[in-house]
C-alpha cells in the first residue's frame with residue numbers, strides 16, 4: 539500500500555520498470571504549499587521556490603568546484619550567503635530530510651555527486667512514482683534465489699586463504715567470495731566482526747558514512763480527501779520551519795486516497811518513540827493545516843517502518859561527512875578480490891537510493907563472476 543518514489547535519471551531500475559510496461563508517472567519533489575485542500579496562490583509559493591532555486595544553484599556551484607578539486611564544504615557553508623533569505627530555514631530542512639543529515643553536516647560534494655543526475659536539462663521532473671509499489675517491483679529480484687531472511691550474520695573469518703567462513707545464527711557458511719551489503723551503521727557498530735581485522739581505511743569509511751533518520755508514514759483515508767489535488771503532488775505547510783517541525787507529504791499517492799508523510803531527524807526519533815498514537819496525532823496536525831480538520835478525521839489506517847529503532851538498519855541511508863566522500867570509493871574496492879562491499883553507501887553518484895544499491899551489488903557480483911568464471915565452469 540505504500541509505493542515509493544523512484545529517484546533521478548540514469549536509473550537502470552527505472553529503465554527496467556518501463557521496459558516491463560510500468561507507466562511513466564512524474565513527480566516534483568520540491569513541495570507546494572497547501573492549505574484547506576488548495577495549493578496557495580503563486581504569490582505565496584514564489585518566495586520559497588526562489589530561495590530553493592538559489593540554494594540549489596549555490597550547491598551546484600560549490601559542488602562542481604569540489605569535483606574539480608576545491609575543498610569540500612558543508613551545505614550550510616556553501617549556502618551561507620542565502621541564510622538571511624525568507625524560507626532558507628525550510629529550504630534547508632527540506633534538503634536535510636531528502637539527504638538525511640542537517641545541512642551543517644551535509645557534504646556539498648556528496649550531495650552534488652548525486653544531485654547532478656537528478657536534474658533534467660529541460661527542467662522536467664526527474665522523480666517518478668511507481669504506482670504499484672517499489673516493494674512489489676523489487677521482489678522480482680529474489681525469484682529463484684536461495685535467500686534466508688531473519689538470519690543475522692555475526693562474523694566473517696578470512697584467515698583461510700581459499701575460503702571465507704560466514705557465521706550466522708543458523709550456523710556457518712563457506713564461500714570463496716562474499717559481498718557484504720549490511721548498512722554502514724551496523725558495520726560501524728561492530729555487529730559483524732571480521733577476522734583478521736579489516737584494514738583501517740575500511741573501518742574509517744564505515745564511520746565516515748553515518749546514517750541520519752528519515753521516516754515515511756503511509757496513510758490510507760476512508761474517503762477521498764484530496765479534492766482537486768493532482769495525483770502524486772508533494773505538499774507541505776506554509777511554515778518556515780526547521781527539521782523539528784518540517785514534514786512533507788506525497789498526496790493522492792498513486793491516484794488513491796493515500797498519502798506518504800515524511801519527517802526526519804529528532805522529530806522522527808520522537809515519533810518512533812511515541813508509537814502509533816504520536817504518529818497519528820502528528821499526521822492529524824499536518825492534515826488539519828493542509829486539508830482541514832475533516833481530512834484529519836478521515837484517517838483509516840497508518841503504516842510505518844521505524845528505521846531508527848530497527849536494529850538492522852539503525853537509520854535510513856548514508857550521508858558522507860564533509861571532506862570524506864572518498865569513503866564510498868574506498869569501500870568499492872574489494873579486499874584481495876574476495877571480500878566486497880555493496881549497497882547504497884558504496885555508490886558515489888547514486889548513494890541513498892535503490893538504484894545505487896542495485897548498481898554496486900551488480901558491479902561486485904560481476905567482478906566475482908569474472909574472476910571465478912574459469913573455475914565455476
Ligand SMILES: Cc1cc2nc3c(=O)[nH]c(=O)nc-3n(C[C@H](O)[C@H](O)[C@H](O)COP(=O)(O)OP(=O)(O)OC[C@H]3O[C@@H](n4cnc5c(N)ncnc54)[C@H](O)[C@@H]3O)c2cc1C
Nearest residue numbers: 543545690691720752753754850854881882890891892895
Ligand atoms: C523513508 C525512506 C524513503 C526512501 N525513498 C527512496 C526513494 O524514493 N527512492 C530510492 O531510490 N531510494 C529511497 N530510499 C533509500 C533506499 O531505500 C535505500 O538506499 C536502499 O534500500 C539501500 O539498499 P541497501 O541494499 O544498500 O541497504 P538495505 O536496503 O538497508 O539492506 C541491508 C540489509 O541488510 C540487513 N542486515 C543488517 N545487518 C545484517 C546482518 N548482520 N546480517 C544479515 N543481514 C543484515 C538489513 O536487515 C537489510 O535488510 C528511501 C529510504 C528511506 C528510509
